[in-house]
Amino acid sequence: MAAALGGLGLLHGRFRLAAAAAATSSALGTRTPVRGGAAAFLSAGRSYGSEAKEEEELRVRYLDDEHKGIVVLGLNRSHAKNALNKNLLKMMSKAVDALKSDKKVRTVIFRSEVPGIFCAGADLKERAKMHSSEVGSFVSKARATINEMANLPVPTIAAIDGAALGGGLELALACDIRVAASSAKMGLVETKLAIIPGAGGTQRLPRTIGVSLAKELIFSARIVDGEEAKSIGLISHVVEQNEAGDAAYRRALALAKEFLPQGPVAMRVAKLAIDQGMEVDLVTGLAIEEACYAQEEYERIVTCIIQYPCTILVRGFTKSKGSQMYFGYF
Structure with missing residues (x-):
């Protein structure tokens, strides 16, 4: 990831955001969506059950209800x-x-x-x-x-x-x-x-x-x-x-x-920023934080695109019927 971040200082605006998103996506183990590929952002999840799945010496339980x-x-x-x-x-x-x-x-x-x-x-x-x-x-x-x-x-x-x-x-x-x-x-x-x-x-x-x-x-x-x-x-x-x-x-x-009530993407990105940052000097760590912040923003935008498919993205803000939402970067 450090190598991927090395060139961020040469980038600006939306191009810097895209590079940051790609760098942190790789470390997060997620796919950064490309043009027209918003659906690829969501991976198929398994359905959960409250029963314990006993595999001999290891029990894996997916909790339900308030602990889902x-x-x-x-x-x-x-x-x-x-x-x-x-x-x-x-x-x-x-x-x-x-x-x-x-x-x-x-x-x-x-x-x-x-x-x-x-x-x-x-x-x-x-x-x-x-x-x-x-x-x-x-x-x-x-x-x-x-x-x-x-x-x-x-x-x-x-x-x-x-x-x-x-x-x-x-x-x-x-x-x-x-x-x-x-x-x-x-x-x-x-x-x-x-x-x-x-x-x-x-x-x-x-x-x-x-x-x-x-x-x-x-x-x-x-x-x-x-x-x-x-x-x-x-x-x-x-x-x-x-x-x-x-x-x-x-x-x-x-x-x-x-x-559980906290933002799931933010939780993952925060963990990544902390873990990666602890392995480097402060200046590099701050660059990692900046890249991770960009990644969190990027994934939040894509999630919103999925939730509001009729929204038209323009630079600095979005317009849709009956609502206006500010995103930035695009």
Whole structure:
């Protein structure tokens, strides 16, 4: 995206807007409509149901009614404390791939269906049976899957109602927001096994809590509870656990509900602007914000074209029967 933005300073007016829209469309994973192609802007969405779709070790639920637009991905390997194995990673990747192109999805919550555990990290029993040549590809797959989660275009929330260790915490770190029960345990404990975090932990933890503290936690393999995690900025919210053992999930659901009334395009573009901007210097980040703002305006205009097909667009304003609407840029 940075390369695409490089030439924006040479462009002006509607041409600059078009270039910005194209640049950010690519990063958003959406198609920028071309002349006569407004219909292509809307992708076909799947219909939702309230029933849980159980795919062995991963449950995907599309919520209805007042929570419509919220999708819950629940880890469900009770016999293995939700440890990440090849099969679970494959199902997670498949689910995330479907979600990223579904424009009806507004927020995704990652949680555990197993009481007292979020995710215990990699499945070490399966890993012990792997040939040495397989280990590298397994770690790469885990890293890629968690990166796919991080790159979802909608807000993501990790609801941590139990232990999130090793790869489990790396999974949570890939989410935009983390909510945890005060009793939950979290830590990157890989150095106890004479290895290092391999699914983004060495990069996302220092970006979340700062370099020095991240080094301390990784070097010591120290485990923190929800209260300490909140105090160091590892999580956004800490809640007292309830009898059902799902207090963090309930708080995550309440947060996701707060997002529902907001503009869906604005939410996606805001996430993109923040994520891209955090990887560059301030000047470049401001250019990204400008391009993203143009993209949001562009998509809003196209949506209006679809809603008002008889509207005639002219430079600076539009005229239609009985109404006048200012858009700008065109």
